[in-house]
Amino acid sequence: MYRNNLKRILIDKKTSVKQLSENTGISRQTISNIRDNEFHDISSNVLTILLTYFQINYYEFGEIYTHEEYLQYKLSKVGFNDENLKKLNALFIKHCNLDLRFSFDTYGNDRSLNFNSSRHFRKIACNGNVRINTTLYGLTFDIIDIDCQWRPSDKDEFEYFHNIYMGIIYALEKYAQQLGFTYIVFNVANYLDKVTQLYLHPMQLNKMDLKVFISRESFDIRDNETLKRSIILKRGYIQYISTKSTQEVKNIRDNIINNYSNCSKRISAFEKENIRILNAKKIGFKDEELYTKYFKLLNKELIPIDRIYIESGF
Incomplete structure (x- = not known):
């Protein structure tokens, strides 16, 4: 460089x-x-x-500059300093009308940030943790966790809440792109089914099914992660798999758990969820991974050509 x-x-x-x-x-x-x-x-x-x-x-x-020196130089420019925090907050206000408060994690000074928002009309708020990392691929903006709280008062509010959630994801993505990050990564948590005590990976649902599936009485981790995964997949994010063999095992497992072939008619999201739980129970499924990573390429020009296709963890 x-x-x-x-x-x-x-x-x-x-x-x-x-x-x-x-x-x-x-x-x-x-x-x-x-x-x-x-x-x-x-x-x-x-x-x-x-x-x-x-x-x-x-x-x-x-x-x-060597590639490593270049990454360290870039890292010094993208930390969570006052100027960058103002940019992030401005994007949240613009795209989801949420005003943020920040605190630094002991993980890495200005490279790990906790944030939480004021409650929008006393109904919607969010909090999360983001970290800045360097890899062989470049700079990674890693959203470790993001959780929303929702207190609906009428049935028409899901559309509005869905748009707010999309705005949160877009604001984080726009921030990472503007600062020159190579990748943005979202971590999606598996959730515990209380009856079978199995950890399940959230489904991907369209907006119509989400409106029915998401709980209005007690918005919980299942709802939050299902909504998050459905939105980021629609925005072009790709599931990260460390090796080809791991991907093959996951594909076989997911095909068994998500097998709805015995259903002769279109089934609801709740019926899909019940089938997934039964299938997981039959095969004795136990997912030891609590999170699944999904990534999106933002600035390809920052990646050395000879490293674009190298497999490496984030």
């Missing part, structure tokens, strides 16, 4: 973007992109013109 010093050079040389463009023939947009992004990809032709114009060498114009 090559970090350019164009922004500092322009100040030192008292040169404007307009002047540099007119004198070199490089477009203003290209110059602005290089100035505003220290790690912007510069073609050899443009770089040669700039070095010649300023009469400096390659190492005076910039510095070479």
Whole structure:
């Protein structure tokens, strides 16, 4: 990775973007992109013109960074400082009308954040924990947990609540994209069926089935995780599987648990849930994983080409 010093050079040389463009023939947009992004990809032709114009060498114009050094540099820019927290809160207010309060986790200073919102019209609120991580793939914005509380007063409110929940997910996604994260990850929790004492992975349901399935009397972990999983899958998130063999085992298991082939008619979400519980009980299913990760690629250009297809955990 090559970090350019164009922004500092322009100040030192008292040169404007307009002047540099007119004198070199490089477009203003290209110059602005290089100035505003220290790690912007510069073609050899443009770089040669700039070095010649300023009469400096390659190492005076910039510095070479290893991928690991680059990630550490980026990490220092995306921590939960005051400026970034203001951005996050502004996105929550804009997209879901929730005002956030923050506290830092002992996990990692400005890299792990707890948040909770004020209660919207005394009916809807949320809280959660997010962490910043680095991997072979780049920077990861990891939503460890996000829980909503809902106190409905009439039947028409589910549509509004659903939109608020989508707004929360969109706000987190937009924040991660704006700050330059490579991936965003949501953790979806398995929930305990109280009768069989089995931990089950939430179903994916459409909005119509969600409206019926989600409890209006006692919105709990099953409802929260089912709603979360249904929304993120619709937004293009992909389940993370560490190895191919693990994926094959999970696929076989899920096909057995989610087998509704004996039903001759369209069945309700509640009937699907009962069938899943019975199937899980028959095969003696016991999921030892409490969470399943779902990820989405946000900034592909930050990943080294030779690492795009390397398997690695987040």
